[in-house]
Each structure stands twice: as structure tokens, then as C-alpha cells.
Amino acid sequence: MLHLDDEILIGYAEERFDHGPEIKSHIETCSSCGNKVRDWSDLILLLKSAPTDSAPADAIWKCIALYRPHIRSVVSNDRTILIT
Numbered sequence: 001m002l003h004l005d006d007e008i009l010i011g012y013a014e015e016r017f018d019h020g021p022e023i024k025s026h027i028e029t030c031s032s033c034g035n036k037v038r039d040w041s042d043l044i045l046l047l048k049s050a051p052t053d054s055a056p057a058d059a060i061w062k063c064i065a066l067y068r069p070h071i072r073s074v075v076s077n078d079r080t081i082l083i084t
């Protein structure tokens with residue numbers, strides 16, 4: 001089974017665009033994509049509720065896990081900076 005791209009799942013989680021019935025149907029019937037949308041929704045909610053200068057450690061680690069394939073380097077000083 002083909003799954004939806006992360007970009008589509010994130011957009012769905014953010015309600016950023018008008019998704020078609022096929023995308024909605026896939027997310028409702030595919031446990032893998034449905035779980036990813038829930039993970040993204042949880043992360044988005046967590047980030048919206050936290051000040052940007054002090055993101056909770058679990059939110060940072062979720063971001064790292066989600067973006068790991070796209071991360072080129074991590075710079076650590078007094079802050080952690082992710083370069084995607």
C-alpha cells in the first residue's frame with residue numbers, strides 16, 4: 001500500500017489546505033498514516049502551547065525524530081540548532 005507523503009500529512013494535521021476526499025479517506029482507513037497525522041497534530045499542539053525560546057525537551061526530540069532523514073547537521077552551543 002502506498003502511503004501519503006509527510007508534507008501532505010503535516011498539511012492535513014495543520015488543516016493548512018483543502019484536502020480531497022481521497023486523502024481524508026486514506027488517513028481514516030490507514031493506521032500508519034492516521035498515526036502519523038495524530039503524532040504531527042500532537043507535536044503542532046505542543047509547539048503552539050510552548051514559548052518558542054524554551055521548547056520542551058520531548059518536543060525537540062520529536063522534531064529530531066520526524067526530521068532525522070532531512071537533518072544535515074546539528075549545532076550545539078547554549079542552544080540546539082537544526083539545519084534542514
Ligand SMILES: [Zn+2]
Binds near residue numbers: 003
Ligand atoms: Zn497510509
